[in-house]
Amino acid sequence: MRNRFDKELELLNNELIEMGSLVERAIEDASKALISKDLVLAKKVISSDDEINSMEKNIENKCLRLLLQQHPVAGDLRLISSILKIITDLERIGDQAQDIAEISLCIMDQNYIKELIHLPEMAKTTVKMVKDSIDAFINKDMDLAKKVILEDDIIDDLFDIIKEELISLIRKDIGNGHQAIDFLMIAKYFERIGDHAQNIAEWVLFSITGVHEENI
Secondary structure, three states: OHHHHHHHHHHHHHHHHHHHHHHHHHHHHHHHHHHHOOHHHHHHHHHHHHHHHHHHHHHHHHHHHHHHHHOOOHHHHHHHHHHHHHHHHHHHHHHHHHHHHHHHHHHOOOOOOOOOOHHHHHHHHHHHHHHHHHHHHHHOOHHHHHHHHHHHHHHHHHHHHHHHHHHHHHHHOHHHHHHHHHHHHHHHHHHHHHHHHHHHHHHHHHHHHOOOOOOO
């Protein structure tokens, strides 16, 4: 029974890695679509959200079946509970990548009011946070999980910089207002992605220690 349980846990881990990879790609593609004004890529991000949602449901069902059929002990129960929390955050990250792509579609035919410098930096950092948080879970790496948590401050700082830049552009010309709001929304979605990556890292720590503390 234990061997079978361990094999099913390994399959869960593999599916979690795959879901994490899909989410990472969605963030990267949403950023590329925005920067290069790539209509096809933006639509690809939007359509990929269905696959991410499907993976969440599939992993969730397997977790619940394990809980019902195997009656796991404390450590295993903690692990499965963490997986359930992690896939919820991954699904929400997928939603936010989709939101970024949808806004990008609306402004692609416009001249951008500013050069995109900090938004791509936010995207790159959030992708790294998501990847590192999943790696921390698979490898039970507490130091890496704690590093991800600290990196959320980088995302928050970039959001503040972008917000101030956009406010300044609106003050100079009220005509910049509509697009400035769109860029601010995109920055906010990247900030939320960072928050979800931080959540994942916190659940990684919980899966190892049994203690869940925000901003450890």
